[in-house]
Amino acid sequence: MLRQLRSRLRKSLHRHGNARNHEGCKDNEQGGYDVPAVTASPASSERKDATQITTASIEISHPAALSESASPEEFYAAISTSTRPLPTPPANNFTDIRNPAGANDAPTSLPAQLWDRAYYDLKQEETELVVAYEKILSRQLQGGPGLAVPESQLNIIAQNNPDARRRQMIQLIYAGLDRIERETKLKENLGVAVDVVQSAKNIITSAIHAIPQAALPWTGICVALEMLANPISATEANSKGIDYVVQRMEWYWSLSSSLLRDLPDHAGTLAEVRGQLEEKILDLYKALLVYQIKSVCSYYHNRGLVFLRDIIRLDDWDADLEAIRDIEQCFRHDAQAYTAQQATSHLEQLVHHAQKQETQQMSEKYQQCLKQLRVTDPRDDKRRIELTKGGLLADSCRWVLDNADFRQWHDDRQSRLLWIKGDPGKGKTMLLCGIIDELKSTSDSSLLSFFFCQATDASLNNATAVVRGLIYLLIDQRPSLISHVQKKYDATGNPLFRDSNAWVALSEIFIDILKDPSLPPTHLIIDALDECMEDLGLLLGLVVQTSSVCSAIKWIVSSRNWPIIEKHLNNATHKARLSLELNEESVSAAISTYIRFKVEWLAKRHEYNNHIQAAIQRYLSENAQGTFLWVALVCHELANISGWEVEESLRTFPPGLDELYRRMINQIYNSRHAKLLQQILAIVSVVYRPVTLDELPSLVDTPYRASGDDRALAEIVGLCGSFLTLRERTVSFIHQSAKDFLLKQARDEIFPSGMEDVHHTIFSRSLRIMQKTLRRDIYNLGAPGFSIDNVMPPNPDPLALVRYPCVYWVNHLRACNPKKNTNKDLQNGGTIDTFLREKFLNWFEALSLLRCMSEGIASLLELERLLEVSFRSCDI
Template sequence: MFDKLKSKLHRHKSKGKNDDPKAAATSNPGKENEPPAPAAPAASETPKQDEPSVEQKPTTDTPKEKTSEKTETPPKDRWDIALKQLPPAKQEKLRALGMDKLSSGYVESEIDDLVGLVNKKQEECEKKFWRVSIGDNDIVLRNYTTKIVGWLEKAGDIAIQFAPPQASMPWSVVKSLMQIPVIGEEQMGALLGTTEAIVRIVSRGQVYEQVYLNNDSDEAESKLSQSLENALIGIYRTSLDLLADSGSLFSQNTARRTLEAILNPGNVSGGLSSLSAQEDELLRDVQACETRRSAAADDRMIGMLDCLNAPLVRVDENVQKLLDKTDETDRQDLLEKISTVKFGKHHDNVRETRTPGTGEWLLQNEAFHHWEETSSSGIFWLQGSPGTGKTYLTSRVVDLIKSEMEDLPRNEGFAFFYCNRNEANRRDSLSIISSYVRQLATSASNPDSMQTKLKELCKQAQQSGTTLSFDACQEQILASSNLYSKTTLVIDAFDECDQDSRDKLIEAFNELLAESKNTLKIYIASRPDPDIQSQLQEEQRTSLTIQASQNAPDIERFLDEQLQKLSKKAAFVGKMKTKIIERLLERCQGMFQWASLQVHQITRCRTESSVWKRLDNLPEDLQKAYDEIWEQIETLEDPDKEFVKRALKWVAAATEPLDSKCLLSAVRVGSLDDGGISEDEIDEQGLLSLCGNFLIIDPESYWRFSHLSVVEYLEAAHQWSKPQAHLHVANACLSLLITAYENEDPFTTLKHETEYDSEDEDNKPPEWVDIMDTGNRFHRYARHHWVEHVHEAKVTEDSPLAMSLKRFLGAPEESSVQYRRWLGQFRKEVFWSGDMLDSSGFQTSGFDLTKFTDRESTYAYGSDLVFASELEPSDQPVFAMCRFAFDTILTEWWNSPAIDVSQKNDLGHDLLTIAAIGGSVAICRRLVEKGAQVNSKQSFSIYGSALVAAAWWGHTDVIKYLVEAGADPNIHLNSQEGWADRGDDADGESCEAEDATESDERAPEGWFASPLVAAVEENNVEATKYLVNEAKADVHKKLTYDGYGNVLEIAAFKGNYEIIKCLVHAGADVNKPTLHPYSGRNIDRVVGNGDLKTIRFLIEESGADVRAPLPGSTVNILVQAVNTKKLENVKYLVEKCHVDVNEGSEYETPLVAAIKTEDLDLVEYLLKSGADVNKTCDNGQTNPLALATEREYSAIVRLLVANGADPNQKDS
C-alpha cells in the first residue's frame, strides 16, 4: 500500500529506473510492520521564493500577507489533549514526570540527554551479552537502541530545521522511562522495545500534524483531517497510557508478554497491541489526507517528509573507537595481504551479462523480504536446479544491498563471494572466509578506516611469517559482526565448494549465528543439497526454491534482449520474436541455460523456415540440449574437432583463467605422438563458433565454460575427468618445451623480451606472437605450470606422458639440453622479472618463493646474494625427480645404479632432504634403501637434515616414515642463527653446552635448531603433534635459535593455540624465562601476542603465574596486554587474575602504555579500575598527563584531568 503512495507522491522525481534495487524492494527501517511515513509530495514547478527550502531554517521575519488579514490561531497541543483524556491519577503521574512542560524550546538538550541514556543501556546489553528469543525471533537488543537513537535524531532534525510549534511532547517522561532499572534480558528487551515504539510515534506525529493538520491548511477542517486528528490523539493517548503504566510493563512477570506484544501484536491483547493496530489505522488516515493535499506543496513540507522517510542511520561512537584511519596505500597493501580474490570483478562479470529487471520477483518475495527486514539473525537459502539463474539472482541481491549502503552509508558490514568449481581460489574455504574478512575490514560509513584489531592481527601474522588461518578469519568476522549494527554475508554457488570446505563453512556460519551479539544475515544460493540442508540449523533458516513460474519473467526479458540483438543481423528473427519467446518459455522449465542454448542454435538458422523447424524440434531438457551440441561437434572435420576438444580440456584443467592469446596457441599443440605443434591457426570467433556455446568469453576476456552443468555433462555422458584433461595439458606443455628449447638458445630472446611489459603483448612486434618465442603467452604458461599438470595427470610409467617427461629431463645421470635451457631461463626470469616473484611457476622451478622467500631464493654466501634453487646444478635431473616427487611415473629411473644418494645440490641438501621437501614417502624409502643416511647433517644448508625439511614443509607422513627409519627427532643442529648469536644464559653457562658434541666453531647446519623448532615456526600443527606425542621430541631443550630460549617461546610468538596446547600438555613450562630474562617469561610472550583463548588456557589450565614478575625482567604482563590494544585481555587480567593496575615496568606503567596506544577506552578502563593518574614509571619519569599533553591527545588529557591528574606534577 505504501509503495503505491510513495510512487504517487514523488511525481517531481524521475521515474521508472527498471533495475533500481531500492525501487524493487522498498524497506521501512525502524520497525518491520510499522506504518511508514508518507513520501514527499511533488513540489510546484515554480517554488515560492518567500518560503524556506529544505536546507534553510525559516526566517524570523514574517512576510506581509497580501491576500488576507486572517489572524493566526494558536496551534493545537494534541499531546495535551490526549493527556487530559486519561484518568486523573495517570495525568498527575505523568505531570510529575515532566509532561506539562513545553518541550520544543528544549528539544536539542532533551534529545542529547536521551541519547546518552540509550547509549548506557546499550553498553549494559553488550557487557552482559544479552539476547532474547521469542518464538522464531532472535532479538538483538542493540538493534532497538540503534532505532531509538535514529528516531530521536529525526525528531531533533525536524524540530531544528523546520521549527514546528511548541507542544507538550513527552520527552521528559521517556527519559524517566529509560532510567527504570532492569535486571534481566527480557526486561531490557521490553523496555527498549516499548521506548522505540513511543519515540517512533512522537517523531512521526509531529510531521503528520505539520503537513496535514496545520491551521493554515485549507484541509484543516475537512472530515478527512478530523479523522486523522482523532487517530493521532488516540494513539497519543495510548502512548501516554503505556508510559503511565511503564513500571508494570517491565517487571519480571510481564516483560516477556510485553515483548510478545511488540513482536506479534495480533496474538496478544493489551496496550502495545492496541498501539500497533492504531498505527495501521493512522496510516490509512494519512493516505486519505495525502490524496486530498495539493501537489504544489511547499519545500518546507517536502523537507519534513523527506527527513522522516530517510532510513534510520546511526554511526555508533563505539564503532568509531574501533576503527583506525589508514593511508590509502597502506590500506590497500593490508587488504591485499588478507585476500587477493577479485570479488568485485567477479560480481561485475555477472552484472554486466544480466538483463535489466532480472530478479525483481525475488526482491518482492515475502520470504526474502522478511529475512532482509527482520532484526533477527538468520540464513536465507535460495535453491534452484542447474541453469535456473541463481547467480543472476544473487548478483541482484548484492546490487540491492550495495546500493542501499552507498546511497546512505550506514554502520553495517557487507561481504559477498561467488564460488566457482573450476578455480582453486574460488572453491576453498580459506579463500572464501579471508575474502569476507577483507570486505568487512572497512564499511561504507568509514571507507578510509580499517578495524584496529584486524590491522594488529595482520601485523602479527606478518611478523610471524604466516597468513591468517581459517580460525583467525572466523574470529575476525565475529568481531566485525559485533562491531557493526548489522552484517550481511552472501555466498553464491555454495554447492561448487569442495565438500570439506563446504562443511567447514557451514560449521562456521552456525557458530557465527550463535555467537554474534548483533544481527547477522547470511544469504546462500546453491542447488538443492541434502548435506547442506542437514547441516544448516533449521530454526535459523529460511528456504526458497526457484519455481519456473517465478523466474519466467526474467527468462522472457533475457530472450527479448538476445533476440533483439540477433534481429539486427537477421531481420526475419525480429518478425518472429514474439512467437519464438512464447515457444521457448513453454519449454524451458525455468532454466536460463536451456533458453540460452536455444538462442545460440537459432543463430545458426538462415531462414524463417529453418527457425520454425528448430522450434518444432526443441530438445526436451538440458541433457538433450547438450547431446545435440556434442553431436554437432562430432560431425566437424577432424582438425576442427581436435581444436574444440583441446579447448575444452584446457579450460577444464588450466591453473589460471586463459585469455585468447594463450588458448588459441595452446589448442595448436598436442603430444609428441600427435604430431606436436600444428601449423594451422584459428581465431577467437572461429573457436567460439566451433564450441557450440559450451565455452564463452567472459567480460574479463577469459575463456570459461558457459555453465557448471557443461562440465558435469562431459564427465557423466562422455567419461571425461580432470586427470584426463591434465594429461592432455601436461603433454602439450612438455611437447612445446621439448620443441622450443631443442635448437634455440632462449637467453638472447629473453633479454629482448624484458624490453616489453610482460603482461602487455599488444605493444610487442608481430613476431612475438609466434608460439616458439618465449614471450608468447602460452609459452610462458607452459614453462611455469608443466609440473603441476604432470602431477595431476596421475599416470604411471607405462603412459606416453612418462616418455615425454623422460625426453624432457634427459637421463638420471645427465639432463637434456631442453631441461638445462628451461631452468636457465628461470634463473634469468628471477633476476629480471620483478613482477613475477609471486608466480607459482617459481615453485615449479624449485625456487619456492611462495614458501621461503628470503632464505631459499636469495641464499647468502658472505655479503653476496645468490639466486639458488633446489634443482641446481642443472645437469643433474635427479634433483628435479626428488623435488617434484616424480616417483611412480619414473620407476625405471629410480632403479638405476647411476643415482648417487650422497650427492648434494648447490644449496647443500642431499637427495633425501630434497625428497622430504617434495613430500614423497615412496622416494624417501627408495633413497634409504639405496643407502641414504636419515640423520645426515648438511653444513651451510637451509634445513640441515631431511627430518627438519619435512617438519618445515609440514609433510607429516614423511616425518613418520623417517622417524620409523631411524631419524632422531631430537637431532642437534648447529643452526646458523644460533651459531651467529651464541651467548650465555642467565647462569653464565652455554645454553647448548649440555647438548653440544662439537666445537661452537663448527659450520652451521641449517637455519633450525631441531625438527620441532622447524615445525613450530611454520605453524605446522599436525607435524608438531606427531613429533611431540609420537616421536617424543624434547619440548624442554634450551635454544639460542633466532632470539628464542625454548620452543614454547617460539610458539608463544607465533600465537598458534593448538601448538601451544600440545607443547604445554607435553610439559613445556609456561613460566620459564625467555632467552633473554629481561624479556620476561613464556606467558609474557603469549600475552604480548594477544590471543585471549590461549591466555585463558595457560592461566586457568596450565598454572601460568601472572602476578609474580621475573626478577630482573623489564617486562610487565599487564603492559604487554595493554600494548596489544585488546581491552578484553586487559579486563581478564585485571578482573579475573587480579593483576595490579599500578604495577608496571621500569619504563612504563599500564596507564602510560595505554596513553601511548591512543586508545581512550583502555585509558578510561584502567582509571575506573584504580590506576593512579599521577603515578610515574619506576624510573621516576613519564608522567601520564605530561605524556598525553606532549603528544596532543586532547581527549585523553581531558579524561586524565577529570580523574584528578595534577597539572603541576613534573617528571623527576
C-alpha cells in the first residue's frame, strides 16, 4: 500500500515540477536547484533578529550532477562527497496576505498564500502552541538536532517577513532531511516506519525542489519524520496520522491551484461561493498544520521539555486525525457543489462568448447587407425636398388630417389604401411630408416607411428602387426583419439588388416582410407614382396585392391624375381616394396660408410697406389657381426684384404654370448667355441622374474661367430662371412639371438639332474627359487588391470630373441615332475602339473606386449589343 502511495505521490509531485515557472521559481545554470545536504555549525548565542538569519549559518555542499531518476541513496552519496558550496536557495518574491509591509512586490502562488494565511490565523488562535513550535525550530536553527530546548529559548523565526521565514524553513528542511537520511540508513530493519519515512522524505524533497514556496507547510512534517525514524518516540497512531497528513497536504496543495483559479469579471455569485470555499480550505490547512505542529511538540515533549507540559494535550492522535477527516468531508461536499456551479458558470461563459461572437458576426453581416440594400435614405430625400421648396409649412398641410377621405383611411381597419391625386404643382409632395410627420408623432408603436419618386434621378425613378427604399427603412426600424433579406443575400451577394432579376427577388422579400407575424401595424407611403419611369405597372400591382392581403398594412400613394394609375388602383378591394381638385376649398385655404407666409418673408427681405405687401398678397391669391408651385416660383422671382418696382413686375407673371414657364424661357433666350443656358437646360433634361457642379463642365462648354469655380458655376445655373435649383452642389429641376414643359412645349428651343444630338454630345464629351483624366492607380494606393472599404478619396478627387461619364457614357451612346451619330464611333479604329484599347483597365479601376462595378458590367453587355446591331446594319 505504501509503495502505491509513494508512486501516486511522486506522479503528483511531477506536476509540481511542471508548474515550476508558474510558481515563480528560477532555475540556476544547471537547470534547477538540487536538494542540498546540510551540516550543522555552531551558532552564536547572541540574539538575532529574524531578518538577519540566513542560510549562511549552515554549511551547505552542492551535489554532483545526477539524473532525475537517481535513487535517494545515490543522491545523498553524491552530497556527502561534494565540497563545492551551494548558493542560497532562491527566495520567491511574495506578498504576505496579512502583513504586506515587509514583503516583496511579485505575486506568490495561491497555495503558498493560503498556507501562509492559515499559519497566521493559527498563530492567533493557538498562540502558545505555535510559539512553542517556533522555539523548537529556532533551537534547531541555532544548535542543530539532538540538543535540549531550554525554556529560555528565544524565538528567532521571522514574524513579519514571509520571505525571510521561508528561507529559514528551507534551511530547516534541508537539515532535517539530512538527519532523517542518516537515521533511516541505520534503522532500515524497522520496516513499515522506515518505508513511510522514506516515502514522505521523497515527497518533501521533490516539493521543495520544484516549489520553494512549499517550505512552510512541509517544515513541521520534516521535523516530525524524525520521530517516525525513532520508534521509541513515536506511537503507532501518530505514525499513521503523519502518513495520512503527508498524502493530504500534497493533494490539497495541487487542488487549491485548480479549484480556486481566478474567475472572470462577470462570474457573479460564483465569486461569493469561491470565497466561502476558500475559507473551508483554510480550515483544512489549519487542521493539517495543527497535527504536524503537535507531532513536533510531542516529540520534544517526550524529550523532557518542561514548558510544553501545561500547553498541550498530545495523547489523542486518533481524535485529531478524525477531526481532519471531518473537515475534509465537509470540504468535499462544498467543493462538489462549487465544481458543479463552476461548470455551469463556465458553460454559461461559453454560451455567452458564442452568442457574443455570433452577434458580432451577425452585426457585421447585417451592416454589410443593409449597406448594399440602400439605394437612398428616404429620410434624407424628405429633408432635401423640404429644403428645396423653402421648408414645410405645417399649417398648409393640416387640413388633410380632418378630411373625410383621410379619416376613413386612418380610422377604418378595412380601408388599407389611400390614393391622393392632383394636377402638377398642387402640393402633393409637401402634403405627404406633413402626413409623414403626423404619423410619426401619433403612432409610436407602428412602423412607417416611405419613398419619394423623382423622374430626373435614375436611382429614384424605378420600381426596384422604390421597393429597396421601403425595405431599407423597415429594416432600419426593425433589424430582425433583415433575416428575410439575408437568406437571399448570403446566396447571391450584391447582384441580388442590381441584376435583371432584382425586382422579382425584392418584391418576394417585401411580401415576406409584410407577412411576418412580428410586424406591427405599418404605414407605407409612396409619393409621385407618375415619376416612376420604369416598371410602374409592376409597382402598382404590388401595392394593390399587398393592400388586399396584408391586414396590418396601410398604404398612401400620390400621383397626378393619370388614367393608367387609376386603372391599376381600381383593382384594390379596400381603397379610398382623395382628389385635390374635389377639395378645392381646403386646398385654396391652404394656399392662402402659404401665400401669407411667403409674402411676410418677402416683406422682411425687402422691407415692403403695407401697401406693397397687400398688393403682392392680392395678386398671388387671385392668380394662384390652386397651385402651390406657381406661388413658389413667382415669389422666387420677386425675391430678386427691388421693392420700388415690384408692383409693376407683378403683371409680368401670368397665371398658370405653363404660361409662367413660357415667360421664363423667353427671358432665357433674350439674355446674352442664351446659348450657354440652352445647353445647360438640354443637358440637365436628358442626364440619367442630377449632375454636380464638378461634373457639369465635363458635359457643357462652360466659360474657361468658370470651370472649377463653384461660385461662377452657381451663378450660371441661377441664370436658368426657376427651372433649376442648386442644392448641396447638385443641379436638378425645381419640379417635374418644369422638365415636362421643356421636353414637350419647349422642345424645339431646347433641342434644335434633336434630343439624339444632345445624347451624342454627352457621349463624345464623356469619352474625351475620361481619355484625358483616367490613369493607372489614380488614387495612388500603390497596392493591388486594396480593399475598397479602406479607400478614402484624395482631396481634390481626380475622379470628381468623370463620375457621371464613367457610369453613363454607354447609356448616352445607346440613346443616340445609330445611323446618324454612332456608326463611325463603333467602327474599328473609332473613338470607342481607341478608348477601350488605351483606357479599358483604367476605366474599370475607376468604376471600382466609384463602387459602380455592376453598372460597368451592364454597360459592357449593352456595348456588346450595340456593336452587334452596328455590324448587322453594315452588312445590310
